[in-house]
Amino acid sequence: MIVSAETLNDLVVSNHILAHEEVVDAYGHISFRHPDDPERYLLSRARAPELIEAGDIVEYRLDGDAIDAGDRRPYSERMIHGAIYEQRPDVNVVIHNHSYELIPFASTGTPLRPVTHTCAPIGADIPVWDMRDKFGENNHLVVTMEQGRDLAATLGDGSIALMKRHGCVVTGPTVEQTVMKAIYLQVNAKLQLQTMQLGTPDYLTDTEIAECTAMQQAPISLDRAWEVWCRRAEAARR
Numbered sequence: 001m002i003v004s005a006e007t008l009n010d011l012v013v014s015n016h017i018l019a020h021e022e023v024v025d026a027y028g029h030i031s032f033r034h035p036d037d038p039e040r041y042l043l044s045r046a047r048a049p050e051l052i053e054a055g056d057i058v059e060y061r062l063d064g065d066a067i068d069a070g071d072r073r074p075y076s077e078r079m080i081h082g083a084i085y086e087q088r089p090d091v092n093v094v095i096h097n098h099s100y101e102l103i104p105f106a107s108t109g110t111p112l113r114p115v116t117h118t119c120a121p122i123g124a125d126i127p128v129w130d131m132r133d134k135f136g137e138n139n140h141l142v143v144t145m146e147q148g149r150d151l152a153a154t155l156g157d158g159s160i161a162l163m164k165r166h167g168c169v170v171t172g173p174t175v176e177q178t179v180m181k182a183i184y185l186q187v188n189a190k191l192q193l194q195t196m197q198l199g200t201p202d203y204l205t206d207t208e209i210a211e212c213t214a215m216q217q218a219p220i221s222l223d224r225a226w227e228v229w230c231r232r233a234e235a236a237r238r
Helices: 005-020 079-087 103-108 117-122 131-135 145-155 175-198 206-216 219-236
Strands: 029-033 040-044 057-061 093-097 160-163 167-172
Touching (some): 079 167, 093 175, 117 206
Antiparallel strands (some): 029 093, 093 167, 160 167
């Protein structure tokens, strides 16, 4: 099934943005649901995000089976993506990362909640998934559909789930919204930890979260952010 050059470029650029904004390092990945077949998704071969090129992108079925991958070795945690797409027809983009700023919240169960307007899209209720609860002690990698589906169940109808002692998943309907959410999730973790060191955070209310999210995801804000993220990622590769 032919994938447009524009879609491939968007996926490549998204990887570069997440790397440049330090949401991912050598590890982590972003996928797109296939624009012409909702039962498939697009994800790079196993490679550091900042190095990914169009030729690295592989098409997968939801169960993680690659279609014409050749010698392109897949990410072991691709089951995260397929399981979420399987459960959530409204999701078109999935990001998995190990942002170190999130680990204190993921590992302690301390609620992560927006402390400033730009971080509102992360939402008010972020669940935490613990691999040990159902799968015992292991290497914490989500490598089976059973594990992926259990994570997807914790995600529920939300857009973010923290993974205890591991990282997180961030989902959304568009690449711009999802990348923004992943970037500001990390920003909020930094700010919330700093705030908690000084005193009790005065979080955004539910009403403020809704209104600020609408503002952040409106074209006047989202397009501006996307433009500069693309420019910075491009400049970093020169």
